[in-house]
Amino acid sequence: MDLTVLLVKGLIILIIFVITLTIAAYSTYGERKVAAFLQDRIGPNRAGPWGLLQPLADGGKMFFKEDFIPAQASKWLFILGPCLAMLTALMSSAVIPFGDTIRFGDYAIPVQAIEINIGVLYIFGVVSLGVYGVMVGGWASNNKFSLLGAIRAASQNISYEIALGLSLIAILMMTGSLSLRAIIDEQATFFEWNIFTQPLGFVIFLTCAFAECNRTPFDLPECETELVGGYHTEYSSMKLGFYLFAEYINMFVSSAFIAALYFGGFHYPFMSEISGALENSLGVIAGHNVATAIGIIMFFAKIFFFIFFFMWVRWTLPRFRYDQLMNLGWKTFIPLAILNVVITGAGLLYDFKYATWVIAITMIGMVIVSNARAPKREVVRPGVA
Amino acid sequence: MTETIDFFKSLTSTGYLFLVLTAITLFSAIGVVTARNPIYSVLALIATFFCLSGHYILLNAQFLAAVNIIVYAGAIMVLFLFTIMFLNLRREDEESKTNVTKMISVVMGGVLMVMLITIFRAKSAQVPTYSTTAFNAKTGLVENLGLLLYNDYILPFELASVLFLVAMVGAVMLGKRETGDRHF
Numbered sequence: 193m194d195l196t197v198l199l200v201k202g203l204i205i206l207i208i209f210v211i212t213l214t215i216a217a218y219s220t221y222g223e224r225k226v227a228a229f230l231q232d233r234i235g236p237n238r239a240g241p242w243g244l245l246q247p248l249a250d251g252g253k254m255f256f257k258e259d260f261i262p263a264q265a266s267k268w269l270f271i272l273g274p275c276l277a278m279l280t281a282l283m284s285s286a287v288i289p290f291g292d293t294i295r296f297g298d299y300a301i302p303v304q305a306i307e308i309n310i311g312v313l314y315i316f317g318v319v320s321l322g323v324y325g326v327m328v329g330g331w332a333s334n335n336k337f338s339l340l341g342a343i344r345a346a347s348q349n350i351s352y353e354i355a356l357g358l359s360l361i362a363i364l365m366m367t368g369s370l371s372l373r374a375i376i377d378e379q380a381t382f383f384e385w386n387i388f389t390q391p392l393g394f395v396i397f398l399t400c401a402f403a404e405c406n407r408t409p410f411d412l413p414e415c416e417t418e419l420v421g422g423y424h425t426e427y428s429s430m431k432l433g434f435y436l437f438a439e440y441i442n443m444f445v446s447s448a449f450i451a452a453l454y455f456g457g458f459h460y461p462f463m464s465e466i467s468g469a470l471e472n473s474l475g476v477i478a479g480h481n482v483a484t485a486i487g488i489i490m491f492f493a494k495i496f497f498f499i500f501f502f503m504w505v506r507w508t509l510p511r512f513r514y515d516q517l518m519n520l521g522w523k524t525f526i527p528l529a530i531l532n533v534v535i536t537g538a539g540l541l542y543d544f545k546y547a548t549w550v551i552a553i554t555m556i557g558m559v560i561v562s563n564a565r566a567p568k569r570e571v572v573r574p575g576v577a
Numbered sequence: 578m579t580e581t582i583d584f585f586k587s588l589t590s591t592g593y594l595f596l597v598l599t600a601i602t603l604f605s606a607i608g609v610v611t612a613r614n615p616i617y618s619v620l621a622l623i624a625t626f627f628c629l630s631g632h633y634i635l636l637n638a639q640f641l642a643a644v645n646i647i648v649y650a651g652a653i654m655v656l657f658l659f660t661i662m663f664l665n666l667r668r669e670d671e672e673s674k675t676n677v678t679k680m681i682s683v684v685m686g687g688v689l690m691v692m693l694i695t696i697f698r699a700k701s702a703q704v705p706t707y708s709t710t711a712f713n714a715k716t717g718l719v720e721n722l723g724l725l726l727y728n729d730y731i732l733p734f735e736l737a738s739v740l741f742l743v744a745m746v747g748a749v750m751l752g753k754r755e756t757g758d759r760h761f
Contacts, residue, residue: 266616269616269620308639309639309718309719309720310639310640310643310719313640313643313644313647314643316643316647317643317646317647317650317651320646320647320650320651320652320655321646321650321651323655324623324655324658327655327658327659327662328620331616331658331662339662342662343659343662343663346655346656346658346659347659349655350652350655350656350659353651353652370640370719
């Protein structure tokens with residue numbers, strides 16, 4: 193491999209790393225602003241213009257707080273917990289293709305840290321390791337509430353991983369590859385985006401992503417009404433910061449993963465026409481690079497939408513009860529995901545990609561029928577009753 | 578002494594990686610059996626699985642490496658840790674460690690080790706040599722593995738899946754709440 197290629201590759205890895213951290217930091221700001229908007233408040237507005245320096249102020253505060261280790265805690269595991277959470281969160285963005293290729297001279301370098309032919313499995317593996325940070329930290333705290341939070345996190349992640357994997361399998365069947373780039377290239381035209389061919393799989397995947405990230409409505413491991421602070425009750429200072437930060441990085445990676453798997457990644461409608469026009473007007477190399485840049489911007493727009501969606505749901509829906517969570521995972525999503533795989537397979541046998549709409553339409557029909565047959569509730573008008 | 582130095586000089590970077598990985602693997606595997614706290618034991622086992630995945634990657638079997646991480650480190654060990662955390666074995670459980678059990682476990686372990694060494698030294702189990710030019714570098718990748726499983730080894734593969742199905746049904750039957758069982 194040539195030295196320039198190696199340099200550009202290293203630069204891409206570094207940039208992806210920095211972008212991940214920046215987006216995670218500004219997600220905390222975004223979260224507070226979105227929460228403020230939804231609750232009719234102003235939100236952070238003191239540090240810098242529009243409160244834009246708030247993440248820096250928060251980070252500084254985290255660093256200067258007292259770093260406390262409980263006396264009966266298992267010291268090394270107590271330190272290992274947040275490190276593991278941060279490590280696994282940062283590892284997962286390595287295989288996501290953020291754009292097409294960058295060309296200079298004779299080289300064409302993909303905008304991706306590493307291209308491996310098992311990209312989907314890599315992310316799945318790293319995500320399944322993410323729970324260790326929570327478990328080890330929760331156990332090492334030597335606190336009943338922390339332990340309960342850790343155990344909740346473990347059982348929740350294990351349960352939802354199954355449905356997550358099964359909804360992924362339908363996509364893998366459509367594409368016939370485990371490489372994320374191949375999956376994105378399969379969705380080149382707008383109506384072949386997997387959201388249109390796999391509507392049910394998308395809903396299952398999105399919900400399971402919420403559960404894997406421990407986000408509301410599935411944030412039972414840190415449910416403060418029952419467990420004080422959950423698995424990070426005993427944590428303070430930057431160790432707590434690492435746990436919170438890892439959650440935002442996970443959110444970013446999940447959003448990128450959803451955008452890549454179901455929303456065509458860096459593809460957008462009329463992409464080939466636009467890139468053709470650019471290559472005609474700017475020359476082949478420059479035009480191609482500008483088209484790649486537009487693709488990257490589109491990909492990030494999709495990612496930001498999903499990060500916003502995560503926040504929107506968090507400040508809208510109340511938390512599930514634990515038995516509801518388990519029933520939803522085991523008795524609803526896993527059978528539905530298996531059905532989805534079977535129907536997708538049957539559709540592929542007859543070369544029909546949109547077969548899973550059968551399940552979606554049947555479900556919508558059932559909801560409408562059951563709503564229509566349910567006894568009407570009396571409308572209570574204020575002032576009359 | 579000079580032989581050892583020559584051996585280290587003759588190694589490629591892959592060889593050094595292999596040696597380092599093997600050292601860590603053995604170290605963490607010994608940690609599994611010597612750790613006093615069961616939680617440390619499980620964590621050492623997870624480290625061992627990671628090192629084994631590293632060995633798979635050195636053999637260019639990326640699919641096996643990823644599946645090893647997902648299934649063993651990601652799912653089974655989480656359940657192990659889960660169970661051990663519930664049991665809360667902070668104090669040592671001395672009742673199960675009588676002299677008889679220790680003797681039996683030493684004998685069993687020794688027999689297993691002798692058996693494994695005999696198997697690996699047998700002529701029929703020797704790894705066949707390969708020529709570096711004719712060797713297909715894509716042997717361990719997922720496409721070839723899939724072709725091999727679904728062409729040459731379809732019967733064992735399907736039998737294994739039937740076995741898994743039976744195990745799954747058995748687990749559901751065992752875990753099913755019978756009438757009169759206590760609700761948690």
